[in-house]
């Protein structure tokens with residue numbers, strides 16, 4: 001099992017770790033399982049981290065993506081870039097695991113912004129994707145949405161500098177508050193006895209295992225770049241960084 005350091009502190013960029021195993025992944029790449037990691041695995045709509053594993057001799061092995069292990073619940077697979085030299089990456093080896101900070105920063109900004117969207121659009125979510133280049137959220141609804149109104153709403157909540165924090169609640173507490181679950185497509189993981197909830201003070205509260213910035217002010221300038229009618233019952237909202245749109 002892999003200790004998930006990113007769940008408690010999303011600002012950690014690196015950690016020391018030990019290699020538990022090196023597996024072959026279905027796409028032919030190598031998957032390295034560590035005893036602990038700062039790498040977030042694809043999940044809850046948020047893309048996996050990339051980065052590097054540095055061996056004791058200083059050699060750097062690039063990690064292209066991160067996934068939950070396909071066979072072993074609780075293990076996180078660091079997927080190496082194609083052709084990466086895996087010599088020295090045997091079980092027991094010590095490595096420094098460091099994420100691509102810019103990519104993660106983008107994920108955290110967009111991810112926190114999707115929570116603001118949830119607060120602005122009071123309808124169930126039936127799809128979500130968060131990458132370093134954009135974020136999209138699908139709402140189960142029939143009414144039209146307005147791009148400028150939503151962009152202004154996000155800007156207001158970013159300027160409001162609301163604190164963002166996580167805490168753990170019991171499954172019983174979650175069951176007693178079904179209104180907390182906003183997503184139709186992603187249900188919080190069950191059977192662990194506790195569920196991680198993300199609170200944006202005075203704005204939003206819902207179960208979420210992803211990584212977020214510590215204050216809505218840290219989201220910076222995020223705009224709605226597009227609204228699509230995906231189906232009769234679905235409105236898709238796409239977010240972008242204002243700085244990329246200008247540059």
Ligand SMILES: [Zn+2]
Pocket residue numbers: 111112115198208209210211212
């Ligand atoms: Zn979240």
